[in-house]
Amino acid sequence: MIKYLKNLFSGVLEKTLVVIISTAVLSGALLVFFGKYIFAFIKLIPSFILKFLTFGIPVWIILVVLLILFVVLKVYIAYQDSIFKAKSFLQYREDVFDSLIYKWNYFEDYGGKYDITEVRVFCPHCKCQMIYDGYILKCINCGLIHNKDLKTENEIKILIYHKLNTKEYLNRIKTTK
Incomplete structure (x- = not known):
């Protein structure tokens, strides 16, 4: 062999x-x-x-053609910028709820719609991902235990969608940069 x-x-x-x-x-x-x-x-x-x-x-025909090309280029650039700004919410992937750090990703389906996926909880002290241990969240790195008013993944998604719909996420993006 x-x-x-x-x-x-x-x-x-x-x-x-x-x-x-x-x-x-x-x-x-x-x-x-x-x-x-x-x-x-x-x-x-x-x-x-x-x-x-x-x-x-x-010469005036050449100038008109150049002017038309310039205007078309400007419109194209403005259109590309508007597409980028329309999807600026994709930069919003982290926030703090109930003194815990939550991070997530987005999934784009075939219809071009986005959904929040992979919601994860991180320790506010050491930034290590926390684990669920029964009805408590536990940090395996620093030992922090959080058991006050734990929210489900669906409740966190609702809070994220609320910030997206009210544009509150824009403040969060500016503060994290």
Whole structure:
């Protein structure tokens, strides 16, 4: 079995080296062959621009086209910014409820809707993830025990959704940055 694996890996290694070396040699040969054409093309760019500007197209048409392209680019950038701002809630992944730190993730379904998943509780003193031990939360790192008014995962999700709906999460994002 070991002999078989040695033969297999030595064959794979040899073939990989052959591919890497042949690719390097081939790309170097292509650069030498096409290099003179690439440099000739670069030298033609200024003359192309000059011919384009003296082709007989009125300058005002060129300016209008450039203005339209500029406006389209600005609208596109503004649209992209609005999409980013609309999903700014995805940065809100941590908050404090009842003196405990809660962290969670978001899951996007096929319809583009987001749901809160993986709600976890962390110790406010040492930031270690806490575990449920019966009806109490316990930190295995520092020994903190929290048993006052424990909330279920569903209740925490409701509090998170409340902050999302009322935009209170925006204050939390600003303070954590």
